Amino acid sequence: MRPRNRLHPLLMLAPTLAIIGLFFLYPLVVAARDSLYRWDLLTEPEYVGTTNYTRLWQSGELTGVVGRTLTFGLVVVVASTALGLALAIALNRPGKLYAFFRGAIFSAYVVSWVAVALLWMWILDPDAGVVTRAFRALGLPTMSWLGDPRSALYAIAFVTVWKITGYAMVVYLAGLQSVPASLFEAAALDGAGPLRRFIYITWPSLRPTTAFVASTGLIMSFQAFDVVRVMTQGGPVRSTTLFVYAIYEEIFVNLRVGRASALVVVFFFILILLTLLNLWAFRQSGGLADRAPKRERAEGAA
Amino acid sequence: MKRRTLLAAGASAALGACAGAERGVPLWFSYGGKNREALLALVAAFNAEQPEHRLAPVYQGDYFELLAKLRTALHAGRAPAVTHVVAEILPYLVKADVLEPLTKLPGLDRDFGFVPGLTQNGAFAGGSERPVYALPFNRSTPIAYINGSIAKELGLSPPQTWDELEAFARAATRGAGGDKRYGFSCPIDWWFWVALVAQAGGDIVDAEGRFSLGGDAGRDALAFLQRLVHQAEVMRPPSGRDYNAWQVQNQEFIAGRVAMIWNSTAFVRYLEDNAKFPVLCAPLPKRDRHGVPTGGTMFVMPKGSPAAWVEAGARFLAFMSRPETSNEFATKTGYIPVTTSGVKLLEGAGYYQKKPNDRVALDQLEDVRPWPWHPELFRVQREVVQSRLEACVLSKEDPATTLQGARRAIELGP
Numbered sequence: 001m002r003p004r005n006r007l008h009p010l011l012m013l014a015p016t017l018a019i020i021g022l023f024f025l026y027p028l029v030v031a032a033r034d035s036l037y038r039w040d041l042l043t044e045p046e047y048v049g050t051t052n053y054t055r056l057w058q059s060g061e062l063t064g065v066v067g068r069t070l071t072f073g074l075v076v077v078v079a080s081t082a083l084g085l086a087l088a089i090a091l092n093r094p095g096k097l098y099a100f101f102r103g104a105i106f107s108a109y110v111v112s113w114v115a116v117a118l119l120w121m122w123i124l125d126p127d128a129g130v131v132t133r134a135f136r137a138l139g140l141p142t143m144s145w146l147g148d149p150r151s152a153l154y155a156i157a158f159v160t161v162w163k164i165t166g167y168a169m170v171v172y173l174a175g176l177q178s179v180p181a182s183l184f185e186a187a188a189l190d191g192a193g194p195l196r197r198f199i200y201i202t203w204p205s206l207r208p209t210t211a212f213v214a215s216t217g218l219i220m221s222f223q224a225f226d227v228v229r230v231m232t233q234g235g236p237v238r239s240t241t242l243f244v245y246a247i248y249e250e251i252f253v254n255l256r257v258g259r260a261s262a263l264v265v266v267f268f269f270i271l272i273l274l275t276l277l278n279l280w281a282f283r284q285s286g287g288l289a290d291r292a293p294k295r296e297r298a299e300g301a302a
Numbered sequence: 303m304k305r306r307t308l309l310a311a312g313a314s315a316a317l318g319a320c321a322g323a324e325r326g327v328p329l330w331f332s333y334g335g336k337n338r339e340a341l342l343a344l345v346a347a348f349n350a351e352q353p354e355h356r357l358a359p360v361y362q363g364d365y366f367e368l369l370a371k372l373r374t375a376l377h378a379g380r381a382p383a384v385t386h387v388v389a390e391i392l393p394y395l396v397k398a399d400v401l402e403p404l405t406k407l408p409g410l411d412r413d414f415g416f417v418p419g420l421t422q423n424g425a426f427a428g429g430s431e432r433p434v435y436a437l438p439f440n441r442s443t444p445i446a447y448i449n450g451s452i453a454k455e456l457g458l459s460p461p462q463t464w465d466e467l468e469a470f471a472r473a474a475t476r477g478a479g480g481d482k483r484y485g486f487s488c489p490i491d492w493w494f495w496v497a498l499v500a501q502a503g504g505d506i507v508d509a510e511g512r513f514s515l516g517g518d519a520g521r522d523a524l525a526f527l528q529r530l531v532h533q534a535e536v537m538r539p540p541s542g543r544d545y546n547a548w549q550v551q552n553q554e555f556i557a558g559r560v561a562m563i564w565n566s567t568a569f570v571r572y573l574e575d576n577a578k579f580p581v582l583c584a585p586l587p588k589r590d591r592h593g594v595p596t597g598g599t600m601f602v603m604p605k606g607s608p609a610a611w612v613e614a615g616a617r618f619l620a621f622m623s624r625p626e627t628s629n630e631f632a633t634k635t636g637y638i639p640v641t642t643s644g645v646k647l648l649e650g651a652g653y654y655q656k657k658p659n660d661r662v663a664l665d666q667l668e669d670v671r672p673w674p675w676h677p678e679l680f681r682v683q684r685e686v687v688q689s690r691l692e693a694c695v696l697s698k699e700d701p702a703t704t705l706q707g708a709r710r711a712i713e714l715g716p
Contacts, residue, residue: 038716041377042398055714127559136481147539149696233546237693252370254685256716 028268035261045258052262061246062266068153069243073221075157076164080217081210083161084168089202091169092176102173106166113163113226120159121146121231146232149239156227156240164220168213175209176202208282215278222271243267326358327614328382332368332599334361336572337440340634348621355614357384365599366684372604376400381604383611384618386439388599389425389673390680395602396435397677402603403433407616410437414623415642417441419667425596428675436600437619438640440631442566443594443663443670444497446587447573449474450580452561460584464501464526467562467587471536474561485536487554488564489547490527490692492683493597497564497586498523500593500671506682507674513682513712515705522589524694524701532698539695566597567663570636574659583659585666592669598637638663678712686711 003009035052039045056062087105091098108116123130126144135142145155179202187197225244228234234241234249241249247267251260326349331341338361345359362368365388375381376398387395395401404410420438423430448460452474461467471485488494496506504519516523530537538560539547552569554560556577564586565573574581586594601622603615621627625644632639633653639645645664648654654661673679686708694704 040398040716041373042395042400127554127557235692237696238689253366255373255681256685 028264031261031264033261034257035265037258039257040255041257048258052256052258053266056259056262056266062263064238065241065243065246065263066270068239068241069222072153072157072160072224072242073218075154076160076221077214077217079157079161080165080168081213083165084213085172085206085210087165087169088172088176089198092173102169106170108163109166109170111163114230116159116163117227117230120162124155147236149237152232152236152239156224156231157221159227159231160221160224164217168217171213171216172206172209175206179205211278211281211284215274215281218274218278219271222267222274243270326356327384327611329357329359329615329618330362330368330372330382330385331359332362332365332386333440336635337568337637340631343634344622344627344631345618347627348618351621352617355610355617357614357618376604376606379606381606383607383615384601384603386599386601387436388680389436389596390683392422392426392436392600392602393675394677394680396432400605401435402605402607402612403435404437404603404616404619405434407603407612409616409620414620415625416623416640417638417642417645417664417667419670420596420638420640422600425600425670425672426675427672429672431675436602437623439601439622440568440598440635440637441596441600441640442568442598442637443596443666444494444564444586445567445662445666446562446564446584447555447569448562448582448584449555449558449560449577450582452558452579453582460582461562461587463587464589468530468534468536470562471530472534475536483558484538484554484560486530486562487538487551487560488527489551490539490695491547492688492691493566493595494564495520495523495527495687495691496595496671497593498526500595500669501586501589501591502526503590505671505674507676511674511676513676513678513709515687515708519590520705521701524691524704526589527695528698528701531695539692567636567638567660568598570659571634572636581659583662585662585669592666593671594666594669595673596667596670633657633660636660636663638667678716681716682712 036047036049037045038048091102124145126132126147132142143151145151183201184197187201223244224242228240228242228245232240234245247260247263250256250263342359345357349356362371369387369391372385416438418424420441422434422436456473458470458473461470474485476483499506499516499519502519502522504516506513506515508514531539548565551563555563601619625641625647628640629644629648690704690708693699694701
């Protein structure tokens with residue numbers, strides 16, 4: 001379909017472009033400029049060139065934050081994707097009981113982060129928490145899950161998995177329900193068991209869904225802030241200082257607008273990289289890119 | 303300029319949202335619980351006492367959250383008429399030229415008879431070399447809180463020295479694993495570390511005004527905490543950071559899971575009211591000498607307010623500096639009364655005989671080590687030292703290495 005006027009598509013896009021420009025691109029340009037200054041909001045900014053970037057690198061702060069955020073993201077993505085898939089397969093059945101479980105599991109996703117964080121702080125309390133009591137009842141050693149630098153990052157990753165697994169499950173359920181039942185019936189007639197049906201039918205059909213779930217999970221884990229702010233404030237010993245929290249800490253605790261802006265710029269490029277990775281994974285998994293040739297083949301066959 | 307306009311718009315929106323239905327001259331305050339109740343009651347009394355000015359108190363989170371918002375608002379030209387800030391940031395705010403000199407304001411150009419150690423002049427070395435920018439509000443020192451039942455059962459007295467503290471903690475520690483009761487707890491925090499440095503005979507700046515971080519005393523203070531946590535296993539650092547850790551520790555003390563804690567005198571009333579055992583307060587012990595820093599906050603008035611706000615703010619500060627008002631806040635919370643005549647009023651009424659715990663911080667003012675008047679003090683506290691203390695104590699890093707790294711970071715500058 002051709003537009004009646006060449007300007008029409010641009011006019012249609014203008015409101016969205018204006019919002020993106022004002023709220024995303026302009027702040028990014030401001031951050032890129034501020035990253036070249038030393039500034040504490042109150043005294044005059046001082047131009048320091050790339051010092052903020054070199055300090056971030058030399059102090060080890062950048063590698064520390066990126067390493068922690070990637071570890072956190074990896075744990076969250078792998079666990080939430082695997083659990084979401086398992087739950088979707090287990091609960092992809094008709095009946096009120098299954099519907100209840102699907103709803104119950106998804107409900108965690110719609111609860112606010114702050115409520116979830118407070119709930120899990122109570123559950124993980126090193127003295128009176130449910131987890132601690134359960135470990136004690138089983139004769140297992142307990143620890144301060146959020147107070148120990150070795151476990152705190154994994155504790156908040158666990159909480160994040162608990163919250164977003166319901167979302168992964170719902171997306172997988174949609175994916176599962178789009179796989180033709182005839183494929184499973186034909187495979188069953190050919191003598192394929194549940195495992196083979198999963199390996200040869202379910203998993204290949206769900207690869208684009210998996211790429212989508214993994215990508216959104218990764219983005220959600222990179223955006224983690226509320227859970228850190230409420231549960232650990234980045235501690236103990238900075239073991240839970242993830243990227244967004246580090247930016248917050250630099251600007252609002254350490255008074256360093258320049259250093260925080262440098263982190264923002266680095267964060268932007270990391271997200272660009274992840275987006276490219278996401279697009280690549282989506283294409284590899286038979287996502288959008290493969291659809292067009294298939295349609296052409298189908299039209300040709302007709 | 304554009305950025306300033308945007309920030310101004312954002313700050314205005316935030317201020318409007320925070321102020322909610324109540325309109326008036328904004329007073330930003332931090333901290334909740336009994337402190338909040340006491341302050342709000344006094345603001346209501348001020349509003350009721352005179353018809354000209356109406357103060358609108360706006361809660362802004364803990365001290366550091368308030369500071370974050372205050373800096374943004376100052377930059378945007380939308381700061382409140384009055385607020386209160388931790389003492390350590392005062393030199394920086396004065397250097398940034400964002401505070402009103404208070405003694406030039408009508409009603410504040412007189413001597414209120416403040417307790418000397420709590421004022422800008424007394425709390426800072428060099429505080430008297432400049433105009434007065436801050437008046438004492440909720441001022442404190444760290445003190446020891448002891449579970450009276452445990453102390454009586456074990457025949458323990460409040461420790462007078464570091465050795466006695468360790469002995470107390472060892473004697474009061476019981477059990478193992480999740481049911482373990484610890485003898486001692488203290489947040490791994492700048493404020494308590496500065497107290498330990500003072501007790502070990504050091505100061506955080508040397509004679510030339512450079513941040514020495516106590517030298518050997520700073521190292522010994524960290525090593526002492528490490529020994530209590532890892533070797534003696536009688537101290538559990540509370541989880542969480544900043545004031546979260548302070549609150550967590552209070553809860554553990556109230557629940558009887560810790561026999562003795564160090565915390566601000568601010569919690570005297572809260573702990574007395576909520577503990578099911580008698581709470582005994584005691585001064586902090588010494589190693590080479592007694593020594594504590596002051597804490598809490600001081601009232602300041604940001605520059606740039608409309609004249610009516612300045613007048614209202616000055617009247618409110620004069621109201622809060624009256625002995626009766628200051629005493630009202632102090633006796634409801636546990637903070638130190640800020641005027642000498644207020645202290646005399648309480649003494650005359652036999653208050654301290656009835657509430658001996660309230661007297662501990664007041665008497666401890668004799669041992670106060672003043673803060674250095676240094677614009678970098680707050681950055682050194684928050685950015686350089688605080689995170690390193692936690693890493694050193696929890697990860698068993700060599701204290702000398704930790705402090706060497708901190709001094710290097712200070713030299714590198716912001």
